Amino acid sequence: MAPEPQPAVSAQPSAAPRPTAPEPAASRGEPTRTTVPAPRATAKGAAPSADAVLIRRTMDAIEPVADKTTSYFYALLFLGHPELRDLFPAAMDAQRDRLFKALLTAAKHVDDADTLTEYLSNLGRGHRKYGTRPEHYPAVGECLLGALARYASDVWNEEVEAAWVRAYTAISQIMIDAAAAAELTSPPWWQAEVVNHERRTKDIAVVTVRPDQPYPFLAGQYTSVETPWWPRVWRHYSFASAPRPDGLLSFHIKAVPAGWVSSALVNRARPGDVIRLGPPAGSMIVDHGTDNxxxxxxxxxxxxxxxxxxxxxxxxxxxxxxxxxxxxxxxxxxxxxxxxxxxxxxxxxxxxxxxxxxxxxxxxxxxxxxxxxxxxxxxxxxxxxxxxxxxxxxxxxxxxxxxxxxxxxxxxxxxxxxxxxxx
CATH class of the missing domain: 3.40.50.80 (Nucleotide-binding domain of ferredoxin-NADP reductase (FNR) module)
Structure with missing residues (x-):
């Protein structure tokens, strides 16, 4: 469920500056790239940057109260920007902390440009399926800073706030540019019709679907799946075969306790049902350039x-x-x-x-x-x-x-x- 609003919510956001939305590189007719100060690549064993030290100090401060910080973040977001509520599932308990944790994970790698860019580019491309637009990023940044300022108050000051503003600006730029580049070549999601549903055990089914248009992926990758029974709730499943000439895709699904998507796919899905697929992701692919x-x-x-x-x-x-x-x-x-x-x-x-x-x-x-x-x-x-x-x-x-x-x-x-x- 959505977090209960707290009395001080309305006053808190004004304490943090509202980040501005970077403009997608693709919309400017430029190559996709990070156009704000990018994270510096730090040599292995090198001392962390000043911003990284401040960010990690903040994360250490909120670790004991992570649940409260997460709830407050969403309370700020939904009370201050109710138009964004429709981007999230009706029942928030399924993925209440995913966005907030993703932002903290990204900030943790502020000094590792390669890791940060790879991680955030995948997120930016994947978030298209939720309907995320560049203009949404300032609101998220504002509420991130507001939640951190409240629950890391012992370490929060203007210097720490400035470090987070710089980090979030870089984070949002990478995600926006990745989404803009993906928009030129692929849809935000694919419709896929279930063509076969084979029950292997009482809680495992092999589900085969036919996408409505060609779906490019590599063996070893996975995708995110949304069912018609739980709108805006997406779960990851690996492809169970290499790309096939007929274009069909198969997944091995195990229904787990309280698993909304998995239970629906195992127990409710039947041929003729239509699900949605997000873009392919994952790096567990074969290196064909070695004889290992x-x-x-x-x-x-x-x-x-x-x-x-x-x-x-x-x-x-x-x-x-x-x-x-x-x-x-x-x-x-x-x-x-x-x-x-x-x-x-x-x-x-x-x-x-x-x-x-x-x-x-x-x-x-x-x-x-x-x-x-x-x-x-x-x-x-x-x-x-x-x-x-x-x-x-x-x-x-x-x-x-x-x-x-x-x-x-x-x-x-x-x-x-x-x-x-x-x-």
């Missing part, structure tokens, strides 16, 4: 993008070793094992090993990360990880622990994976 093998870990419905990666390798026709570890709690939960074993029979370079963490098993048993560590070494492999956030964290730690360089471990961020796990 692929070590693929898929946990639960995380096997979907792993299957897509296997198909991608096959389509490129190069014989590269691909080792797939398919993990689940029990043998019953290995709902796509037959498909993966069929691929193994078709391709001599592919090995598929099911892993069960609980209960009897005729194969490998234990936590996926531990099993993979025991089966190494993996010196000539790049790792691709997909599944629950906890599995991603433990697997990264395990692979680094046995000597795999971190830059050869590919997955999408845990923050994104939490969404991709299905709600």
């Amino acid at each position: 093998g692929l070590l693929c870990l898929g946990g639960g419905t995380g096997i979907a993008p792993i299957k897509a990666l296997v198909e991608d390798v096959a389509e490129h026709g190069r014989r590269r070793a691909v080792e797939v570890f398919y993990g689940a709690r029990s043998g019953h939960d290995l709902y796509d094992l037959d498909t993966m074993l069929r691929l193994e029979q078709e391709h001599s370079w592919l090995s598929v090993r099911p892993v069960v963490s609980e209960g009897p098993s005729g194969g490998l048993t234990g936590p996926l990360s531990e099993v993979v560590s025991r089966c190494g070494p993996w010196h000539s492999f790049d790792a691709y990880l997909s599944g629950p956030a906890g599995m991603i964290r433990s697997s990264v730690d395990a692979l680094v622990g046995i000597g795999m360089p971190a830059h050869r471990i590919r997955h999408d961020s845990v923050a994104e994976l939490v969404g991709a796990a299905g709600h």
Whole structure:
């Protein structure tokens, strides 16, 4: 639900300057670029900038009261700018803190130009599906500063405020320019008709859709999905195949407790229903410029993008070793094992090993990360990880622990994976 307004809301915003909306580069006929002072690229190990120090000090101050700060931010936004309420779901509990956390995450990387630009460009392109326009950014910035000023009052002063204004101006410019560039080449969303709905278990379904126009993506990426039953509520799901000649797209969906979108897609969606897809995102794609093998870990419905990666390798026709570890709690939960074993029979370079963490098993048993560590070494492999956030964290730690360089471990961020796990 939307946060309850607080008595002091009306007075607070006036204390913070209202950021102005940068003009999209595309609208000026210029190349897309950051046109305000960009974040400085800081060498590894270099001292953080003065702005970064002030911003992190603010974030440390609000950490103990993060929930109150988030609620106050939305109270400011909806009371001061009621016209923006329609951009958000009717029930805010599903994604109450997402926008605010995204802004704080961006500010945290103020000194890392490459990371900041990549992260914010994806956000800017993705926010088009909500109807976000350049003129909305000043209101969000105003309310961000108002919430920080209230709940970080012990450290807030003119110098801190100025640092946040500079950071938010750079943040909004990157997002606006990315959205403007995307607007020239793609729609904000695609309509997609459900053409097949296959129930694999009581809570897992494979849903196949036909977009209303060509949908460009790469194997290993994901998209955001909105159903007609929960308007403006979007959740991330990975593509379960490489791009197909017929243009169809498939997703593996697991209904989770209190998962509005996932439950609707598993239990309500039927052929003929129309859903919306946001733009493709994600960087877990195959590097076809190396001969390294692929070590693929898929946990639960995380096997979907792993299957897509296997198909991608096959389509490129190069014989590269691909080792797939398919993990689940029990043998019953290995709902796509037959498909993966069929691929193994078709391709001599592919090995598929099911892993069960609980209960009897005729194969490998234990936590996926531990099993993979025991089966190494993996010196000539790049790792691709997909599944629950906890599995991603433990697997990264395990692979680094046995000597795999971190830059050869590919997955999408845990923050994104939490969404991709299905709600």
